[in-house]
Every structure is written in structure tokens, then in C-alpha cells.
Amino acid sequence: MTDFATLPPVPVPNPDTQPYWDALKDGKLKLCRCVETGKWIHPPLERSRYTGGPVRFEEVSGKGTVYSYIVVRQALIPGREAPYVIALVDIAEQPGVRLSAYLDAAPEEVKIGQEVEARIVDLGDSGYRVPIFVPRQESSSVA
Incomplete structure (x- = not known):
């Protein structure tokens, strides 16, 4: 992670x-x-x-599917190495309601329609926490 x-x-x-x-x-x-x-x-x-x-x-459950994504290939944030994936995730509770977040997966493994779930992680020592998404183990994806 x-x-x-x-x-x-x-x-x-x-x-x-x-x-x-x-x-x-x-x-x-x-x-x-x-x-x-x-x-x-x-x-x-x-x-x-x-x-x-x-x-x-x-x-909400934190479950959803990848609606769209981008692969960031040029490091723009200090401390973050490229490439990394930012996904637009449809929440399971209501398709069309989407969260934009980091997707902890290799860019070549990400697919539109892939099932993902949220993890809440600390944002350094800021006192804040943020959601990131990870692929679900039983994930099925649409080509």
C-alpha cells in the first residue's frame, strides 16, 4: 500500500x-x-x-466499481512516485454517485467496471484520514 x-x-x-x-x-x-x-x-x-x-x-459500504480512471505518469506530488492511478468510483449504493480517489493497484491491472472497496488511511500526521480504493478479491471486471 x-x-x-x-x-x-x-x-x-x-x-x-x-x-x-x-x-x-x-x-x-x-x-x-x-x-x-x-x-x-x-x-x-x-x-x-x-x-x-x-x-x-x-x-456507505465503501464498495463500488471503477467508472473511469487516469494513470498519472509524471510525479506531481512530493513523496509520491509515478505511475499511480486516480479512479472515479461509482458507489454501490447509487450508481452515478462517484468518488474520486487513489486506487492502490498497478496501472496495468485496472479495468473499467472493476469491483473495488474503500480503505481509510491516515494522511500523514495531519490528523486527517482519506479514503483510498483497493481491488476486491472476488472482483469481476468488464472489458
């Missing part, structure tokens, strides 16, 4: 994102959800984009 000890940037939470970051500190992946419709919303918003009503944060 990649060492995140030297990786900037450190998050700067705002009122909309604070519950997301607080949940990660507690080892949970929670996303914003419309109270009235039950639809997930990411990135988080103060009010539901569907109804304008209230939202709350609820835990």
Missing part, C-alpha cells in the same frame, strides 16, 4: 464537508443524503439538490 505520510494537500473542511471529514477520522465513510428522497449527494451540499430540503450524512 502506498505511504500517505508525505502527501499534500491537507483538507480544508467547510460547513458542508465537515461531517464527511469527521466521519473519516472515526474510520467511517459517510456521504451526504437527501432526507426526503434518500438519494445520495456527493460532493456534499447544505441542502438537497433534488428537493431543496434537509440532508444528513449516512455511512
Whole structure:
């Protein structure tokens, strides 16, 4: 697994994102959800984009599938060696709601449709934690 000890940037939470970051500190992946419709919303918003009503944060499974990805071949972040993969992951709870995150896999092993799951890792000694994704062992992939 990649060492995140030297990786900037450190998050700067705002009122909309604070519950997301607080949940990660507690080892949970929670996303914003419309109270009235039950639809997930990411990135988080103060009010539901569907109804304008209230939202709350609820835990998700962390399971999903790779919707898209890029292979970063030029090191842009101090302490991070290229190549590495940044994936756009559809969460299992609601396809179309996607998280962008580091995917801990060799670039040649990543496939669109690949099943992945989140791991929550420390972001150095910043006090923050971030989700990364890893391939699921029983993964099936779409070509």
C-alpha cells in the first residue's frame, strides 16, 4: 500500500464537508443524503439538490466499481512516485454517485467496471484520514 505520510494537500473542511471529514477520522465513510428522497449527494451540499430540503450524512459500504480512471505518469506530488492511478468510483449504493480517489493497484491491472472497496488511511500526521480504493478479491471486471 502506498505511504500517505508525505502527501499534500491537507483538507480544508467547510460547513458542508465537515461531517464527511469527521466521519473519516472515526474510520467511517459517510456521504451526504437527501432526507426526503434518500438519494445520495456527493460532493456534499447544505441542502438537497433534488428537493431543496434537509440532508444528513449516512455511512456507505465503501464498495463500488471503477467508472473511469487516469494513470498519472509524471510525479506531481512530493513523496509520491509515478505511475499511480486516480479512479472515479461509482458507489454501490447509487450508481452515478462517484468518488474520486487513489486506487492502490498497478496501472496495468485496472479495468473499467472493476469491483473495488474503500480503505481509510491516515494522511500523514495531519490528523486527517482519506479514503483510498483497493481491488476486491472476488472482483469481476468488464472489458
